[in-house]
Amino acid sequence: MTAPATPAAAPLLEVKNLKVHYPLRGGFLKRVVDHVRAVDDVSFTVARGRTTGLVGESGSGKTTIGRALIKLAPISGGSIRYDGSELVGLSNRAFLPFRKRVQMIFQDPFNSLNPRMTIDGIIREPLDLHFPAMSRADKRDRVAALLKRVGLEPEHMHRYPHEFSGGQRQRIGIARALAVEPEFIICDEAVSALDVSVQAQIVNLLQDLQAELGLTYLFIAHDLAVVEHISDHVLVMHQGKLVESAPAEEIYREPKDAYTRRLLDAVPKLAV
């Protein structure tokens, strides 16, 4: 299942003409009358070891793209090449190795952790799944190390999610994503629900982890200021279509699309 060796310059992810269309049913027999074009003919690449920002408002299709990449949304057409292998059309079984390499961090820190599981159980779940041969003690050590790495105490592993603040829960979500040593992490609005002060901590943590582990990020958010700050390259989505794709500095300095300008304009300016 190993992909052919690719030069470091080749993008890690190459998405071509991706389409996610949901059928709209109507009438007496529930026939398909039309489609909602959640993602309509979108192509982009994600460079290895870099952060690609994906920005747009709710309903723009940015979250659907993130989900389609890991087979959580039905793909109607197009191709997704990950490290040289085609992902579209793979069976669940054939896709499993990629689930270890690609992880996701979710938006809502209050909803993304099972309230009935201890922190240990939550972080161990992907380990149980992808490292069945690992011993119990090794897993325990790994969970402790991960908690430490994201800025929490190893003693926290026996607690439940409701005992933690929003920022701490997001750290737990990051530890869970890191557990299986992925190379690519999709951050789906990972900091949008947090206070600005906590948001800064999480953004810094993500950047530190990237420098340390050589991670590749797809950073999905609606706030251009955060996206511009963390990303090397920025993609702008509007109504299911990609309207602009440019390096982060360029997006800020000379936005080409009218919608990008509107997004820039909406960011509160702090004249200090």
Add this chain to the structure above:
Amino acid sequence: MPLLSVENLRIAFHGRERVTEAVKGISFSLEAGRTLAIVGESGSGKSVTALSLTRLLPEPPTCQVTGAIRYRDRNILDLDRRGLQALRGKEIAYIFQEPSSSLNPVFTVGNQIAEAVRLHLPEVKDVQGRVVEALRQVGIADPERRHSAYPHELSGGMQQRVMIAMALACRPRILVADEPTTALDVTIQKQIIDLLRELRGSAGMSVILITHNFGIVQGFADEVAVMYRGQIVETGPTDEVLRRPRHPYTRALIGCIPRLGARQHRLSTIDHAAIAREMAAQE
């Protein structure tokens, strides 16, 4: 004389095992027609303060509120149930963070606004007209048709406009906006803040804006009060606080906002231990 003044307000929650002091003796005042922003992180006590203004907190003994909240020669903390009912909505109205959960899903938005009007302004004959007017005020196009829409048929931004329309329909003197834009997209955030700014001028309302984000305060609030761990650590005119923050916490809070075009290597974060040291040194 200020329209609303809060003196040495203390709010404590009595749990089974311990007492949590959410607000530890704060004082501030609001002049008629002015806007005050209370800025702080979650857990700073800012939302509890907002709710306490019309006593929307749990009853004692669960929650003890002491001090004074003076509004037009009355102490709100001394009002009885009837007095509070007359105050809520009519004199002091609220909008909250989550418009989708603040609206009742089984009634049309027009119905919900009409309900507020009938409750507080029984003298208004043309309730329907008032509803349509309020919807038009908040920039909802085609209000004659939209007022029969259900909440789920509207987008988040539109729902928040409806909430504002509902708050404004009774022409309150004070509007308390508790994180009104946090759950919304950035583009919609700007629209809502612009709308609030415009309405504040035309209706002559005072506004109390509760937020964690200094970004939306500038250009909107006249004064800022920064809340940290149940206390107000700094107050002053917005521009002055933003330009020359005196308190270390204020500086830290301003520092962690990501800025466009200033791709600094790391965002600064709040070092609570350092702030505690500086606060101790200042005293």
Add this chain to the structure above:
Amino acid sequence: MKSIFREVLRRRLGQISLFTRLALYLTALFAGFLATQPVNQQNLDATFHPPTRVTWHDGGLAVRAYRLVDRSGPHYEVIPGEFHRVRLFAPGFDYKLLGLVPMKRHLLQAESPEARLYLLGSDSTGRCVFSRLVYGSRVSLTIGLIGITITLFLGLLVGGLSGYFGGRIDFFAMRGVEFLMAIPSLYLLLALRSVLAPRFSSDQMFIVIVIILSLIGWAGAARVLRGMSLSLRRRQFVLAAESMGQSPLRILRLHILPNLASYLLVAATLSIPGYILGEAALSFLGLGIAEPASSWGLMLSQAQNIKIFMLNFWWLLTPGAAIFVTVIAFNLLGDVLRDVVDPRMKTQ
């Protein structure tokens, strides 16, 4: 689970209902030990005997002796000055402790065979009401447990799966549920009972009734559980599990089921009384447990004789009181559990 238990014990109502239930189940478990007479031992010389008074006499426990004055009544009178000694933990008739260990010891036994030890009087054939009540508790208390186990198992299986998978599975499962709910259950029970009656003995009938009751009852539970699993399905932690490649069965077991557990606990506690009452009603109508076995419903049905009301044989109505206490204890515990569990169901 442990903390739920602690919280329940913290509330007065919780304590009362929990200890009542404990006492009831201990009674059912140790029915043989508590009973003073074999469950079916008749004594036609002592029909409708009033409860014998237990007193302290001569440095030990004793019961008064009674004399039959009027056979047509029948009417009994205490014989003054005559006592029969009774002993605690004394040997008596044979029984099996917990259905396994052969034993002879009983909590209370009369020393001489002439003594009549009727703690709650006797019925129309002179059987000890107290002993029958104690034995009958087995039926009433286990029927709820067995019934709710089948109901929740089926409900969880069908409701949980259809809520999780949705689509076609959901559609057919829910139409099936609606079909079951449309069946008038009482008539079905009557029909099944009359068809099955000749094939089963009285003891087996008990199991059959439970199964019928729960086979009809699971549909409602399935609908509620489907709704809950549908809403859990949309929570992000389920999405997170899916994104890491977790199999549907393990998602159900690890993520959906534990989040339904608190609801299941409350639902189970609140629906057990339904089964107890259902059994009582069926037995009362003569469709449930039949002689010579004993159950509270059956005992009540035998108490509907006009003579009992006219002559005030109140002790024959004690099974009604037992049902009442049991049902109230379950309902109270269910309410307390709901109070304890509800705030914990929220994540914040």
